[in-house]
Amino acid sequence: MRDLRVRFGGLQAVAGATFDVREGSLTALIGPNGAGKTTAFNLLTGFIRADGGAVTFDGHDIFRMRPDRISRLGMVRTFQLTRVLSKMTVIDNVMLAAPDQPGIRLDNALFRRRAWRAREREVHDEAMTLLAEVGIETHAGAYAATLSGGQRKLLELARALMTHPRLVLLDEPMAGVNPTLGRRLLEYLQRLRAERGLTILFVEHDMDTVMGSSDDIIVMAEGAVISRGTPDHVRSDPKVIDAYLGAEPAAA
Amino acid sequence: MDPLLAFGFWAFVLTFAGIYAIFVLGLQVEVGDTGLINFGHVAFMAIGAYTLGLGLTNGWPMWLAIPAAILAAAAAGLLLGIPTLRLRADYFAITTIAAGEILRITIQNEQGTTGGTQGLRGASGPWREFNNDVLDTFQGWGIDLDRRVPLLVIVWVTALLVGLLLVYLGRTPWRRALRAVRENEEAAAASGIPVLSYKLQSLALGSAIAGLAGVFYILFSTTLFPENFEPIFTFVGFAILILGGIGSYFGVVLGSIVISFIVSGTRFLDFPLDADKVAALRFVAIGLLIMGLMAFRPQGIFGKKEELHLDA
Numbered sequence: 001m002r003d004l005r006v007r008f009g010g011l012q013a014v015a016g017a018t019f020d021v022r023e024g025s026l027t028a029l030i031g032p033n034g035a036g037k038t039t040a041f042n043l044l045t046g047f048i049r050a051d052g053g054a055v056t057f058d059g060h061d062i063f064r065m066r067p068d069r070i071s072r073l074g075m076v077r078t079f080q081l082t083r084v085l086s087k088m089t090v091i092d093n094v095m096l097a098a099p100d101q102p103g104i105r106l107d108n109a110l111f112r113r114r115a116w117r118a119r120e121r122e123v124h125d126e127a128m129t130l131l132a133e134v135g136i137e138t139h140a141g142a143y144a145a146t147l148s149g150g151q152r153k154l155l156e157l158a159r160a161l162m163t164h165p166r167l168v169l170l171d172e173p174m175a176g177v178n179p180t181l182g183r184r185l186l187e188y189l190q191r192l193r194a195e196r197g198l199t200i201l202f203v204e205h206d207m208d209t210v211m212g213s214s215d216d217i218i219v220m221a222e223g224a225v226i227s228r229g230t231p232d233h234v235r236s237d238p239k240v241i242d243a244y245l246g247a248e249p250a251a252a
Numbered sequence: 253m254d255p256l257l258a259f260g261f262w263a264f265v266l267t268f269a270g271i272y273a274i275f276v277l278g279l280q281v282e283v284g285d286t287g288l289i290n291f292g293h294v295a296f297m298a299i300g301a302y303t304l305g306l307g308l309t310n311g312w313p314m315w316l317a318i319p320a321a322i323l324a325a326a327a328a329g330l331l332l333g334i335p336t337l338r339l340r341a342d343y344f345a346i347t348t349i350a351a352g353e354i355l356r357i358t359i360q361n362e363q364g365t366t367g368g369t370q371g372l373r374g375a376s377g378p379w380r381e382f383n384n385d386v387l388d389t390f391q392g393w394g395i396d397l398d399r400r401v402p403l404l405v406i407v408w409v410t411a412l413l414v415g416l417l418l419v420y421l422g423r424t425p426w427r428r429a430l431r432a433v434r435e436n437e438e439a440a441a442a443s444g445i446p447v448l449s450y451k452l453q454s455l456a457l458g459s460a461i462a463g464l465a466g467v468f469y470i471l472f473s474t475t476l477f478p479e480n481f482e483p484i485f486t487f488v489g490f491a492i493l494i495l496g497g498i499g500s501y502f503g504v505v506l507g508s509i510v511i512s513f514i515v516s517g518t519r520f521l522d523f524p525l526d527a528d529k530v531a532a533l534r535f536v537a538i539g540l541l542i543m544g545l546m547a548f549r550p551q552g553i554f555g556k557k558e559e560l561h562l563d564a
Binding site: 109 | 421427429432442453559
């Protein structure tokens with residue numbers, strides 16, 4: 001997988017932003033509220049149409065590609081304001097995202113029962129495993145709408161991982177999740193990175209987590225990228241301190 | 253009351269109910285499964301009915317004309333869907349009413365081909381022959397059947413088969429994808445589901461089933477008039493959906509029988525009012541039924557009450 005390069009121009013919310021995400025890295029995307037981070041995610045994954053720029057993923061030009069195709073190529077995102085399938089069960093929410101489901105095609109569903117039944121069992125087991133990893137397996141049979149906000153974040157994470165992604169874009173994945181579980185999930189993600197080469201780009205507001213665990217940090221403010229680099233570099237970058245990390249009030 | 257008259261009444265009502273059941277099963281796929289509010293569903297029934305009618309009057313055999321009618325309806329569904337399914341739900345609904353009316357008015361104006369308001373006749377010849385053959389066969393076995401029975405049985409067997417097919421499909425990953433499209437298109441897309449494709453599949457299948465209902469409609473009514481396919485037919489279909497419970501196939505069956513009784517059965521009963529007023533009152537009754545359901549039992553007979561309170 002080659003570097004991901006993103007350049008947008010002409011869109012107000014994201015004005016000429018450019019960055020790469022290194023394969024196999026855990027990269028944080030930070031910035032004040034309204035900086036354009038979620039918009040950047042939307043543009044990258046095809047949910048909003050960019051006015052200009054270019055996006056490459058793993059050698060593919062995915063600029064303005066449909067979101068479902070980008071997802072199937074291996075770049076998957078979660079949502080800041082969770083979007084779950086309310087009137088479906090939690091486990092159905094996860095099973096939906098599995099790749100290679102023959103039964104998802106009408107002709108197979110009608111005529112090739114044996115083909116999809118076996119795969120369905122596999123998908124079910126894998127979904128249960130994922131739900132257990134994120135800690136909500138006891139809710140597997142419940143309607144997704146009954147989950148709390150934090151639990152929905154966990155469901156979205158499980159759903160994203162179900163697609164066997166190469167790159168996950170996690171939009172505030174730990175918002176509303178208790179800190180202990182949050183740490184455990186971070187370890188889980190780091191394990192996936194080590195074992196499977198999963199690349200992670202996440203939006204996060206908790207600076208301890210960001211500084212402590214990221215390889216790379218990208219800082220956005222007012223639609224543009226104002227800094228990037230290792231935690232140490234970013235932490236001491238005056239532009240970042242000004243815009244985000246809490247500038248000291250002007251000395252009296 | 254004359255027993256034969258009583259049987260004739262029920263044969264009429266139940267056959268009509270069976271046709272409506274098939275029609276609404278198609279609607280259930282679109283509305284209940286995929287969340288597509290299609291107010292023009294009757295147009296596809298019209299296409300099925302007129303295709304069969306025109307096919308038969310042009311000498312096509314039944315075994316060719318019937319599949320042609322169903323395929324024509326499915327194709328029309330796709331044709332409608334391709335430009336319109338990108339619209340937001342409410343705009344899509346409005347567009348479908350327009351599409352239905354455009355079709356109906358076209359049929360009405362193409363007097364030369366379709367008979368327009370004079371009606372399409374002559375399509376029932378092959379069916380009458382078949383019907384007589386069946387009756388003769390049973391007579392040969394010593395069973396005297398009323399001439400309305402074969403159609404009644406065939407319609408309901410078909411409704412049952414379509415229902416069973418949909419129940420079977422209900423447990424597949426395919427249906428899960430449809431329901432995901434209904435619940436939240438963005439979540440579905442993020443999970444790799446090509447949303448537009450599934451909406452089109454749903455519309456094609458729903459339209460094909462409506463076309464099948466149209467096939468039986470023309471066999472049932474023998475003469476076709478464009479007025480039979482006004483939007484009110486679809487709205488009554490929605491009443492059946494609501495009554496039976498959105499998402500329930502069995503509810504469709506029960507709802508069809510109840511509504512069919514109200515709509516067509518009351519034609520045979522004596523009311524101290526003239527026919528126009530009775531016709532109007534029929535629709536008042538359905539309107540009141542819908543209002544009553546919304547107030548006291550919005551999930552319908554077989555819908556799931558819990559699902560009502562789940563927000564996105």
